[in-house]
Amino acid sequence: MTAPTLPSHTVAESRAGVRPGGPALEAVRARRSWSKVTDEAPSHEELLELVSAAGRVADHSSLRPWRLIELRGTDRERLGRAIAKAEGEKGASSKPLRAPLLLAVVASYRKSGKVPRWEQEAVASGVAHTLSLLLDEAGWGVIWRTGHYTRSRAVAKAHGLEKNEELLGWLYVGGKPARERAGHRKPLDAGTVLSRMPQPKKSSKA
Template sequence: MASAREAALTRRSSSKVTDAAPDDDAIVSLLEAAARVADHASLRPWRVIALRGAARARLGEALAAAAGLEGEHASRLAAKPLRAPLLLAIVAVTTTHPKVPEWEQEASAAGVGHVLSLLLDEAGWGVMWRTGPYTRHPVVARMHGLGEHERLLGWLYVGGRIARPRGDRDASIAAGRFSSLG
């Protein structure tokens, strides 16, 4: 088993994947670990929705409708969710709480999505986080069956990893993004 640091350093987005995908039991098992993210007041302000098969096509139709597109442009946008056999919608489920503002609840939900992507990658699956301008559009929310206090954060596109070199990333990324106040 890789360390958390090793998993983070070796993770790469997989823009192309095969038709293989983890089953629901495997996803639930990984979510048991991902659910351990920071969660002020233990609100569990998230849920994950698996989209497979025809649900991906319905999402594509919802995206095209949200964009107001028709014809070839609509078809191109509608085909995007078909790029992976499994899409995991990461949803923030917020509640009014005196100590935990909504932004913090959304951050916790995003943390679950990120840790889940690391765990999927470590398990050998190809994963890519995707969002877009229609992620929070009402048509897209209805397609997912979201409630009044639920907001879609994006999708993890998941499939079989295509063998590829996992080259080194620039090790100096953090140097320009870190400061220390004394």
């Protein structure tokens, strides 16, 4: 007698001992970008725990080719002046003042014969995205902002970047407005982006 086929979620449960649709899945499903936030922000101590967890992303050869920089208070004003300089404008840009806390995401490239530059940048990006999920789950509003000026000399200098480093943007972090309506994103049809490796064509020769 043939054994009945178990549903995929039951098989997953028996293998991993956990139920499907756990905290990680729900955190990803619930994530959204918050363009407007309140003046509240996580403390340095709160960040340490979340950054430590975000650092668990896949990292070929454990190079740790990334670092983060906290910008609070007048740090944001200094960044505003650097952005204005990069844009060829006078004064200071108000963009960095949109959130009480900015976390600069820095790709800090290491010399390696096995891990190319693009892969190291992917690690830094992975840390930033994972951290944004953790911050969102902890109740903070987050949006990852970039711009062509991220690679400008003035902005790099303001952050104290070394020659082997590049800025990938900032996580703008603050409190979630109480009356802000939840954003809506069109569901992804996973079948359009998940496929199998193409099979080799059969030869027409006899």
